[in-house]
Structures are given as structure tokens and as C-alpha cells.
Amino acid sequence: MSSRPALGKIGVWTAALKTDSLPSEQVSEVAAELDELGYGAIWLGGSPSPDQAGVLLDATSRITIATGILSIWDHEAAYVAERHTALNAAHDGRFLLGLGVSHSALAGERYRRPYTAMKEYLTALDSAPSPVPASQRVLAALGPKMLELARDRAAGAHPYLVTPEHTAEARDILGKDSVLAPELKVVLDTDLDRARTTARGYLARYLALPNYTNNFRRLGFEDADFADGGSDRLISAMFALGDAEVIRARVDEFLAAGADHVAIQAVTESPLADVPRAQWRTLAEALPLDKG
Template sequence: MPSDNDARFGRIGIWSSALHPSEPAGVEAVSAAVAELDSLGYGTIWMGGSPSLDQVVPVVEATRHITVATGILSIWDHQAPAVAEQAARIRRDSAGRFVLGLGVSHSGFNPNYARPYSAMVEYLDALDAVADPVPASGRVLAALGPKMLKLAAERSAGAHPYLVTAEHTAEARAALGPDALLAPELTVVLDTDLDQARTVARGMLSMYLQLPNYTNNLLRLGFTESDFADGGSDRLLAALFALGDAGTVRARVDEYVAAGADHLALQVLSGDRRTELPLAEWRTLAEALELTPRA
């Protein structure tokens, strides 16, 4: 019998930082793109980076069935009472299709970054204290370590880990328990030229390897400092990415599902441009993963 998580999030979603354009001219293209993701049968749109809830509204308005989630909204950049008020309005307008993804981001991005676990607890308390609170079922946490994963299971629908391996997914499932949502992000490069695919992957990964939250997590998983040199070792890339054709992506998805993921949020890299909308690749993956189109 399908679980509630299957029904709400689907097995496969799309993560993209291009879905909250900084210029008004980009809204029309994004609206058309998310409408197509909805029709292709994807279960969830993850608005990557650190979107505002104002940027969520046009995506919700352009879609009919698909769940729309922030992946993630930084708790340092948005006051909890205002977030709760706007999230309640979006939930009502979307018939419950909106999920608030929250995270503590990184110290290098936020001058107020301190005590991230305690800050998240306080933020959740603030969301719960307003007149129309964000329900636990309507939020997920960007969680990597054991404490934040436990908090995700206790105070939200579950966890949305970013830049993780299948091995981490198995550990996260054990920490979350059997019922909480586990929706890791998996980055994809659809290119059968493995050297070129690795070049694209390293172009994206090099930035994240400067952020201790990610490198510390990878060190816990058994990687070493040498794996972080020059944009990432081949073994690190193989563990973190799906590099190759659509069949390779499908096999990697199966690995994460076997490790305990309910849902995979696929981030597709196209060339060295992370801000474009890779429509052709999204269509290819929808067919390869046998998604059910929607009218």
C-alpha cells in the first residue's frame, strides 16, 4: 500500500536553483517549465538555493498537482512569524501542495550563524507559537548529522539531505526511523563521456567542498581530505553523483531507494550553467524513470 509520503512527494522530484529567477523576465519561463514538470509526472518541485516565499507563489500558481517545496529556506534570512503567515496562505491557495523546507545554511553565507541546532529548535518553536502555525507535516528539515536528523523526525515530516551518498541515506533512515520522509538530493550529469561528466560535476562540487557542513559529513562517511582536492576525487564523484546515461541515473536512483530513500530530488547539471532550465534532460529522465504523465 502506498505511504502518505509516496502520495504527497512521489518517488522522483526535480531540484533546481533556476526556479526562482532574480529577474521578473524569468518568471514566465519558470512558470512554463514547472507546468511541464507537473505534466511529466514528477512528484515534487524543490526550489533550490535559498528562495523566498514570494518566489514560491508563481510556481504554485503555474502548477495543479505537483508538490512544491523550498529546498531550502534559510532560517537566518526570514523571520519565523512572517514565514508562518505566508506559508499558511500558500498552503490554502495550493490545496496543501506546499511544503516548507528549512535549513541552517552555512556559516560562510550568514554572519549571524551560530549554534545551528539550537537555532533550528528555536525557529520551529516560533513557527509553532503563531495563531496559524506551520504543521509538522507541512515542513521538512535539511538534515545531515544525527541530531538534526532526529529533530527532523520529531518536529517535521522528515529530512531533505543535500549532497549525500547512498551510504549516508542508509544511516539517515536508521536515524529517522521507518515512518519519516527521507528525500535526499542527487545530482545528475547526463553525459556518456565520463571525463566530460566529471568536469561538469567538479565545476559544481568545488564550491561545496569549501563548506564545513558538507566536508565534515563526508569525512564521517569515510572520505579523506585528499578526496576534496581539485574539485573532488573520482571515487567521491562516483559516490555523490549520477554520471552517464539515463540508465545509469535509474540505477543510482535504485541504490538510494534500496538504502531507505522515499523520494529522490534530482538536480540536473547541463554544461557549466546551473541557472538554466534543462528541459530536454528533464523529459529524458521522466521517460527513463517511467513516470506517469498527468493531463
């Protein structure tokens, strides 16, 4: 796509900053701090509604707010298109619609022919009374077919739980003009045994989802790597573990492999409950943010 979303090089991925998880005042306070720290985007996880993204838009003045991702099974396309248009009109075009097909374990009986369903959803966004331009949406793409769709019918891709090697392959498929914004999980802990334990506790839930394990197999991992929360090899590939400089080095690997932007997810011992403000502050000093 010729028109790229304004993301900067580094963003934050979090599922915590939603008003069904935290009081709206706390959500707004944290979002405002991330804006001030210089992060380029907040990727709101857990299939957020556009209105939940709107709380973050209201609290900020510069940063892009993206859904990372909105499940196409949970949100009707015409409503999403209507709210997308209204939010961007009110907030200087800072809302980026990240879309995904989620997982059969989460979507249940609705989960049928996900690639076709995504194409149909994009068509519904195109034909809505307030269409969502392709330049204002990205897809949670892992495999080649979805990456091609992200190239042809969106601004690009937001792959989740991937490696620099996947990023290089995705860039080859997307071409030079599409945006590529992978998510990267990090554990800011110099005790590597403890960091691996933290990472393994979080990764275990993803190892039950075939979309991810199939992608891991494409990257050369085997069934033995999926046992007991993940082998050391898998953990080391999917997480950056250590101090801020180690994490900066992994971010640089993603950027060198072809990423335009890296969405950092700071993983703690209680990743679904914690708002890791201390980690975000530490990383803001080490990562290439726009401090101006």
C-alpha cells in the same frame, strides 16, 4: 510522522526557477511542463522566499512545490508561517516548507549555534498565529542530531549532497514513519571524462563548506578527496554520471537504501544559469514518475 507530504518517488531540484533569475513567464512555463511530465515535486533551491514558491504553485495543478531549502537566517518565522498557511489554502496543500541552517560562509555573523537556532525557529513556527504543522515541513539534515530533530519535530529530512550509504544511516535514525527525500546530482553525459569535469566544476563550491566536508568525512572520505574539485572516488559517490539508465540505477540504489523520494538535480556545464529542460524530459522517460 503519520501524515506524509505527497511527493511521489521522483522530484526535480533546481535553483534556477526563481523570478530573480528568470522572467516569471518562463518560470511558470517550465514549472507547468514539469507538472505535466509527472514529477512529484519541484524543490526550489537557493533559499527561496515563500512568494517565489508561490509563482510555481500558481503555474501548476498537481505537483508539490517545496523549498529546498529556505534558510532560517534569511526569512522571519512569523512571515514564513503566514505565507505558508495562505499558499496551502490557495493551492490544495501543495506547499512543503523545507528548512535549513545554511552555512557560516553564507550566513555570516548570524550563524551561531545552528542546531539551537533551528529548534528555536521550529518553536516560532509552532507558536505563530498561523502555525506550520510538523507534517508540512522537512529539515535539511545531514548529521545525527539534525536527523533526530527532523524525526521529532518535522515530517522528515531532505539531505543534500549525500550517498545511498548516508540514506541508509538516515533511515535508521528517522525510523520508518518519517519521510526521507535526498537530493541527487546527475550529469546526463556518456563521455565520462567530460561528465567528471562538469561534476568537478560544480562540486568545488561545496568543498569550501565545512557542513559538507564534515559529512563526507563521516562517510569515509579524507582530505585528499577534497583537492582539485574532488577525487574521482568522491565524484563517483556524489554524482550519477552517464546515460538515463545509469541514473535510473543510482536512483534505485537510493530507494532501496530507504529513500521515499529522490530529488534529481541535473548538472550542466553552466549549472547556475541553465534550465536543463532537455535533461528533465529525457529523465522523465527513464525514471519512475506518475505519468497518469
